[in-house]
Amino acid sequence: xxxxxxxxxxxxxxxxxxxxxxxxxxxxxxxxxxxxxxxxxxxxxxxxxxxxxxxxxxxxxxxxxxxxxxxxxxxxxxxxxxxxxxxxxxxxxxxxxxxxxxxxxxxxxxxxxxxxxxxxxxxxxxxxxxxxxxxxxxxxxxxxxxxxxxxxxxxxxxxxxxxxxxxxxxxxxxxxxxxxxx
Amino acid sequence: xxxxxxxxxxxxxxxxxxxxxxxxxxxxxxxxxxxxxxxxxxxxxxxxxxxxxxxxxxxxxxxxxxxxxxxxxxxxxxxxxxxxxxxxxxxxxxxxxxxxxxxxxxxxxxxxxxxxxxxxxxxxxxxxxxxxxxxxxxxxxxxxxxxxxxxxxxxxxxxxxxxxxxxxxxxxxxxxxxxxxxxxxxxxxxxxxxxxxxxxxxxxxxxxxxxxxxxxxxxxxxxxxxxxxxxxxxxxxxxxxxxxxxxxxxxxxxxxxxxxxxxxxxxxxxxx
Numbered sequence: 441x442x443x444x445x446x447x448x449x450x451x452x453x454x455x456x457x458x459x460x461x462x463x464x465x466x467x468x469x470x471x472x473x474x475x476x477x478x479x480x481x482x483x484x485x486x487x488x489x490x491x492x493x494x495x496x497x498x499x500x501x502x503x504x505x506x507x508x509x510x511x512x513x514x515x516x517x518x519x520x521x522x523x524x525x526x527x528x529x530x531x532x533x534x535x536x537x538x539x540x541x542x543x544x545x546x547x548x549x550x551x552x553x554x555x556x557x558x559x560x561x562x563x564x565x566x567x568x569x570x571x572x573x574x575x576x577x578x579x580x581x582x583x584x585x586x587x588x589x590x591x592x593x594x595x596x597x598x599x600x601x602x603x604x605x606x607x608x609x610x611x612x613x614x615x616x617x618x619x620x621x622x
Numbered sequence: 623x624x625x626x627x628x629x630x631x632x633x634x635x636x637x638x639x640x641x642x643x644x645x646x647x648x649x650x651x652x653x654x655x656x657x658x659x660x661x662x663x664x665x666x667x668x669x670x671x672x673x674x675x676x677x678x679x680x681x682x683x684x685x686x687x688x689x690x691x692x693x694x695x696x697x698x699x700x701x702x703x704x705x706x707x708x709x710x711x712x713x714x715x716x717x718x719x720x721x722x723x724x725x726x727x728x729x730x731x732x733x734x735x736x737x738x739x740x741x742x743x744x745x746x747x748x749x750x751x752x753x754x755x756x757x758x759x760x761x762x763x764x765x766x767x768x769x770x771x772x773x774x775x776x777x778x779x780x781x782x783x784x785x786x787x788x789x790x791x792x793x794x795x796x797x798x799x800x801x802x803x804x805x806x807x808x809x810x811x812x813x814x815x816x817x818x819x820x821x822x823x824x825x826x827x828x829x830x831x832x833x834x835x836x837x838x839x840x841x842x843x844x845x846x847x848x849x850x851x852x853x854x855x856x857x858x859x860x861x862x863x864x865x866x867x868x869x870x871x872x873x874x875x876x877x878x879x880x881x882x883x884x885x886x887x888x889x890x891x892x893x894x
Binding site: 456457463464466468471475477486488489 | 651654665666670671674675677678681682685686688689690692693694696700703704707728729730732733734736737757758759760762763764767821824828
């Protein structure tokens, strides 16, 4: 009974908002240890690692960026080369076309020349032939005429010089007549 | 009475409608009293002190395992530790104080958060089943540390006069009511603030523990004759309360640290 009353009295005094001294001490010590570990050891530790990781990631990103830049430059180079090659091909084609056209033109000129040559040669041949023909014809006609005249007049006209003079005169007369008729 | 009450709760014969006329052994202040486990000289060592020291042990051990041999490519434990660390650092400190100003206070806030959280979690750990922070001494110590930190910081940052202006919100543009404002600010900042800071945590844990004990004891006490279904309801409520308490424990740790940060933020800011 008395014990109960004492306990009751003790409880009456218990105020949950008044901190008991020993607990304050234990709480302070308990927290101080936690704080000390975090402050001095654990957080510097993890911060160092986080920093390293950040750097590693940044390094990786930088590496990737470098690789990308290189790939880009290679691509540019390749594109430039390709464009150059295309340009070159176009140039060659152009050149070939020009050369072809020139060849054709040259050949045409050459053909023309040859044709004209052939025609000229033909003309010359014809002229020569005609000249020769007329020459021989003149002789033959002269001879025939003299022979015929000799037979008719009974006089030999074998003297060549006289003969040819007479024939020439005859022919000239013929030509003059032809000229006058024209 | 306290010891008797606590014992009655675990008495096999003490149930509703039992012949010995045993009443409901309701939880009360006596639920927060512990007999000393042993004495060191005149020093009484009780269960709550043991739990407080175990809290230290657990926090330090966990983070030593997680961060002791920290690697750039983290293991599982380190990943969990980093997530917790990052939550406090980025989610609370950088958010309120900014990276530049806050960096200095990260160790304090991280230790506060995990220390408080583990102290709270004891509430639902079998055999322990008591939130250390429901004894006012523990929140009071932590609130005092925060109080000393921000008050000293105020005077260090703004000088003696500037510090008082910062704390009281003294502002000439307010005209004649500036004295009233200053008085209220002085009262609420310097006197009430540490008290509310500690009591907010304490009271939440205190009430939570009362609720848990009540439903737990009731589950046993109602387990007789036709009231057995009621015992079932009480048991379900115990489970619900445990889940709810898990939530409250984390939230209270978060709120405590968030407030600590906002006090420091007020101390470093130019205009209160």
